[in-house]
Amino acid sequence: MSALKFAAERAVAIHAVLTASKVCQRVFTKLVNGETITKKDKSPVTIADFSAQAVINTFLHNSFPADPIVGEEDSKDLRGEEGRPMREKVLELANSGLDSPLTEETLIEAIDRGMYAGGAHGRMWALDPIDGTKGFLRGEQFAVCLALIVDGQVELGVMGCPNLPVDVKDQNGEKGCLFITVKGQGAFQRNFSSLTETPISMSAIQSLNDASFCESVESGHSNQSDSARIAHLLGITKPPVRMDSQCKYSTLARGDAEVYLRLPVNATYEEKIWDHATGSLLVSEAGGIVSDIHGKPLDFSKGRTLATNSGVVAAHAKIHNKVIEAVQKVLFPDGKL
Numbered sequence: 001m002s003a004l005k006f007a008a009e010r011a012v013a014i015h016a017v018l019t020a021s022k023v024c025q026r027v028f029t030k031l032v033n034g035e036t037i038t039k040k041d042k043s044p045v046t047i048a049d050f051s052a053q054a055v056i057n058t059f060l061h062n063s064f065p066a067d068p069i070v071g072e073e074d075s076k077d078l079r080g081e082e083g084r085p086m087r088e089k090v091l092e093l094a095n096s097g098l099d100s101p102l103t104e105e106t107l108i109e110a111i112d113r114g115m116y117a118g119g120a121h122g123r124m125w126a127l128d129p130i131d132g133t134k135g136f137l138r139g140e141q142f143a144v145c146l147a148l149i150v151d152g153q154v155e156l157g158v159m160g161c162p163n164l165p166v167d168v169k170d171q172n173g174e175k176g177c178l179f180i181t182v183k184g185q186g187a188f189q190r191n192f193s194s195l196t197e198t199p200i201s202m203s204a205i206q207s208l209n210d211a212s213f214c215e216s217v218e219s220g221h222s223n224q225s226d227s228a229r230i231a232h233l234l235g236i237t238k239p240p241v242r243m244d245s246q247c248k249y250s251t252l253a254r255g256d257a258e259v260y261l262r263l264p265v266n267a268t269y270e271e272k273i274w275d276h277a278t279g280s281l282l283v284s285e286a287g288g289i290v291s292d293i294h295g296k297p298l299d300f301s302k303g304r305t306l307a308t309n310s311g312v313v314a315a316h317a318k319i320h321n322k323v324i325e326a327v328q329k330v331l332f333p334d335g336k337l
């Protein structure tokens with residue numbers, strides 16, 4: 001029997017994401033002053049985001065030195081005298097996850113290996129070292145997300161959700177889930193604490209009345225009044241499941257909710273490829289369809305952003321059409337795009 005496609009990449013990605021997730025867990029809820037800063041775009045970044053990117057980029061470089069990486073973070077804020085206090089903390093935290101320690105220089109190099117511009121040709125990795133940094137800072141959900149993209153198609157995704165309950169029905173039980181998917185090979189979940197992978201799939205609901213939908217906690221990331229109107233139109237009666245990060249995609253993929261709405265709050269924001277690569281493959285391999293608000297597939301070949309898409313709508317394949325119809329009715333009542 002020949003080895004499954006991307007078996008080596010899958011193993012490396014699992015090890016990298018699991019290690020980085022544990023690095024993040026080490027400081028989860030323990031961050032102090034000086035360990036979080038605000039980036040130019042006003043969004044937060046912490047020592048854990050930088051450390052997780054350094055750790056994963058190091059593993060990728062060791063195993064696949066020729067592969068470029070599109071990573072969210074860069075080292076600008078860690079450079080020079082001003083960046084020293086944070087740089088020292090990032091170095092210590094990153095090295096807690098690595099067998100061969102990085103130096104200040106190789107740390108910066110590792111982080112900046114994520115500056116690739118993306119595009120339509122060849123292999124590249126897309127990395128969000130902490131997706132949902134705001135959730136991380138609030139002590140809620142966040143996800144470490146890594147995907148392999150080949151010629152603009154997402155081929156593999158691994159997502160670590162350190163704070164997600166292993167079983168949704170046991171919210172106080174074990175936490176820490178790893179989600180793994182390869183195109184054409186299905187979607188799987190395993191616990192941080194075990195090697196056993198369990199296949200997951202979306203729930204096959206009969207009626208939208210029974211459905212629940214996920215959206216961002218942050219009203220600045222997704223329009224929550226539009227989503228309420230769409231849910232009403234669809235006959236969804238359950239309150240929205242608000243959750244940070246790509247944990248929303250894994251929640252759909254394992255059948256704990258049926259619809260994910262991410263509705264633009266302004267006309268200029270371009271979704272980032274690392275915010276959707278892993279999650280969208282998980283959902284499509286689990287039986288769902290992921291598109292933008294117009295029903296158009298997400299196009300990962302346009303560079304670092306989903307420049308030709310607007311928002312995200314994910315749902316079980318059987319109801320995706322209906323959801324898109326409702327989204328269009330609410331967002332474009334005159335039929336104009």
Ligand SMILES: Nc1ncnc2c1ncn2[C@@H]1O[C@H](COP(=O)(O)O)[C@@H](OP(=O)(O)O)[C@H]1O
Pocket residue numbers: 043072128130131132133134135215216217218220221222243244245246265269272275
């Ligand atoms: N105006 C906006 N619209 C949509 N997404 C946005 C946004 N501003 C920031 N984001 C993205 O929303 C992500 C978090 O998603 P969610 O709201 O589903 O938890 C952030 O990822 P990071 O936390 O990795 O920076 C960031 O990239």
Ligand SMILES: [Mg+2]
Pocket residue numbers: 043044045072133
């Ligand atoms: Mg960010």
Ligand SMILES: [Mg+2]
Pocket residue numbers: 128130131132274275
């Ligand atoms: Mg993100």
Ligand SMILES: [Mg+2]
Pocket residue numbers: 049072128129130131132133
């Ligand atoms: Mg991030």
